[in-house]
Amino acid sequence: xxxxxxxxxxxxxxxxxxxxxxxxxxxxxxxxxxxxxxxxxxxxxxxxxxxxxxxxxxxxxxxxxxxxxxxxxxxxxxxxxxxxxxxxxxxxxxxxxxxxxxxxxxxxxxxxxxxxxxxxxxxxxxxxxxxxxxxxxxxxxxxxxxxxxxxxxxxxxxxx
Amino acid sequence: xxxxxxxxxxxxxxxxxxxxxxxxxxxxxxxxxxxxxxxxxxxxxxxxxxxxxxxxxxxxxxxxxxxxxxxxxxxxxxxxxxxxxxxxxxxxxxxxxxxxxxxxxxxxxxxxxxxxxxxxxxxxxxxxxxxxxxxxxxxxxxxxxxxxxxxxxxxxxxxxxxxxxxxxxxxxxxxxxxxxxxxxxxxxxxxxxxxxxxxxxxxxxxxxxxxxxxxxxxxxxxxxxxxxxxxxxxxxxxxxxxxxxxxxxxxxxxxxxxxxxxxxxxxxxxxxxxxxxxxxxxxxxxxxxxxxxxxxxxxxxxxxxxxxxxxxxxxxxxxxxxxxxxxxxxxxxxxxxxxxxxxxxxxxxxxxxxxxxxxxxxxxxxxxxxxxxxxxxxxxxxxxxx
Numbered sequence: 216x217x218x219x220x221x222x223x224x225x226x227x228x229x230x231x232x233x234x235x236x237x238x239x240x241x242x243x244x245x246x247x248x249x250x251x252x253x254x255x256x257x258x259x260x261x262x263x264x265x266x267x268x269x270x271x272x273x274x275x276x277x278x279x280x281x282x283x284x285x286x287x288x289x290x291x292x293x294x295x296x297x298x299x300x301x302x303x304x305x306x307x308x309x310x311x312x313x314x315x316x317x318x319x320x321x322x323x324x325x326x327x328x329x330x331x332x333x334x335x336x337x338x339x340x341x342x343x344x345x346x347x348x349x350x351x352x353x354x355x356x357x358x359x360x361x362x363x364x365x366x367x368x369x370x371x372x373x374x375x
Numbered sequence: 376x377x378x379x380x381x382x383x384x385x386x387x388x389x390x391x392x393x394x395x396x397x398x399x400x401x402x403x404x405x406x407x408x409x410x411x412x413x414x415x416x417x418x419x420x421x422x423x424x425x426x427x428x429x430x431x432x433x434x435x436x437x438x439x440x441x442x443x444x445x446x447x448x449x450x451x452x453x454x455x456x457x458x459x460x461x462x463x464x465x466x467x468x469x470x471x472x473x474x475x476x477x478x479x480x481x482x483x484x485x486x487x488x489x490x491x492x493x494x495x496x497x498x499x500x501x502x503x504x505x506x507x508x509x510x511x512x513x514x515x516x517x518x519x520x521x522x523x524x525x526x527x528x529x530x531x532x533x534x535x536x537x538x539x540x541x542x543x544x545x546x547x548x549x550x551x552x553x554x555x556x557x558x559x560x561x562x563x564x565x566x567x568x569x570x571x572x573x574x575x576x577x578x579x580x581x582x583x584x585x586x587x588x589x590x591x592x593x594x595x596x597x598x599x600x601x602x603x604x605x606x607x608x609x610x611x612x613x614x615x616x617x618x619x620x621x622x623x624x625x626x627x628x629x630x631x632x633x634x635x636x637x638x639x640x641x642x643x644x645x646x647x648x649x650x651x652x653x654x655x656x657x658x659x660x661x662x663x664x665x666x667x668x669x670x671x672x673x674x675x676x677x678x679x680x681x682x683x684x685x686x687x688x689x690x691x692x693x694x695x696x697x698x699x700x701x702x703x704x705x706x707x708x709x710x711x712x713x714x715x716x717x718x719x720x721x722x723x724x725x726x727x728x729x730x731x732x733x734x735x736x737x738x739x740x741x742x743x744x745x746x747x748x749x750x751x752x753x754x755x756x757x758x759x760x761x
Contacts (some may be wrong), residue, residue, distance in 0.1 A: 236398050237678045240585070337395060370414070373395045374392065374411045375392050
């Protein structure tokens with residue numbers, strides 16, 4: 216049941232417990248209490264909107280920074296990752312397999328702002344060996360939502 | 376040139392849906408619950424396979440009965456899913472949609488004057504296909520009291536020495552009803568020893584919800600020998616426009632159907648057949664996803680209709696609800712015409728699917744929740760005025 220609730224909420228965080236209970240055929244009180252429990256257990260960590268900033272007229276930029284680091288003794292990558300994650304500019308941090316260690320998603324208002332942030336705040340950290348910055352040029356799909364959907368309902372109005 | 380049109384075709388009634396389509400297409404800002412096809416686009420991996428087949432120059436005819444790889448997949452699928460066993464070389468023919476299956480099944484067996492029982496309410500083309508095959512359609516109405524599940528008793532009353540076949544389709548378009556358990560067993564026992572062919576259109580089989588499981592009538596002892604099962608890709612895999620279906624059944628019947636199919640159509644579209652192979656091999660996850668989505672809309676719509684005090688049995692199949700509108704004192708057709716004109720909402724009158732659909736309308740939930748919400752708020756406004 217939890218997974219069913221989660222998958223509905225993941226697609227639409229605005230659904231109320233009542234709506235979820237109808238769609239899944241479960242008692243509303245049960246849905247409500249499961250959601251509360253999952254929030255407490257940090258299974259649901261927050262609710263956010265999926266925004267196409269380009270349509271909002273914003274010049275907002277996103278960059279993906281590949282970071283190579285030296286893991287700290289006894290704490291592996293957690294210490295440095297946690298430190299990077301605390302910056303407000305950082306939208307997401309992932310530990311990666313492969314050619315580099317941390318993938319850091321950074322948002323900023325200009326190329327310059329992001330570059331400065333990376334050199335000042337990330338590259339300068341003691342355990343950081345190197346950074347490579349990739350700027351996102353266009354978002355096609357985010358949170359499973361394709362930003363420029365083609366066409367509406369092209370079916371005939373009535374059919375057998 | 377009217378004199379040249381055959382009497383049979385002249386006398387065919389035009390589809391009740393067509394009329395509605397004509398009115399609706401003249402209007403602006405129409406919200407519809409009138410569509411009989413999925414709102415999902417064919418899953419990308421299936422479309423991609425079709426594109427790949429074109430890139431590889433797979434643009435020629437295939438064998439009449441369909442590509443062997445596709446028939447193998449169909450055979451495996453029917454066995455795994457419905458415990459039906461068909462030899463891919465002799466008991467399966469790939470058709471241009473399940474619609475073609477209806478036509479060639481009837482033409483393969485019907486002699487002039489033969490009666491074909493048609494369980495109603497039903498898909499609009501059954502009766503015309505019987506007539507065009509030279510047969511006489513005999514309606515077997517299923518009743519609202521029994522949630523449109525036809526019973527052995529309903530069928531037995533219409534059996535005569537002239538009955539050649541029975542056409543039955545569950546999960547049902549337009550009612551969404553399914554047949555299971557005792558009902559199905561009794562029908563199977565009734566038909567087992569009769570000299571007739573059962574044509575079972577199971578195009579909506581994958582779309583069965585909740586704890587219900589689709590059972591094919593062909594899976595009962597003694598029935599597979601006389602049953603043609605029709606199925607296809609349109610509904611389960613959201614592939615309506617590809618025109619791909621299949622018929623499975625006894626060797627002699629499938630051979631006869633293939634004979635007609637080879638002269639009339641040669642083979643089903645090659646590109647669609649490649650897509651079909653991919654759909655059966657790797658499509659199950661997407662089908663599950665779509666089924667879950669339909670099920671959630673089904674519950675939502677049913678709940679909303681009941682909140683409006685509109686009487687509706689819980690349909691567990693296809694993607695239709697078939698609520699009763701009889702308490703409003705209008706015929707199905709008047710109800711739908713006024714709803715369309717006054718609130719620009721299109722639903723289909725139950726009578727488009729047979730006389731016993733009177734007092735009901737077909738509402739499809741193959742729409743996004745937002746669309747359904749908008750439609751139902753128009754319906755709410757409309758019934759306030761009645």
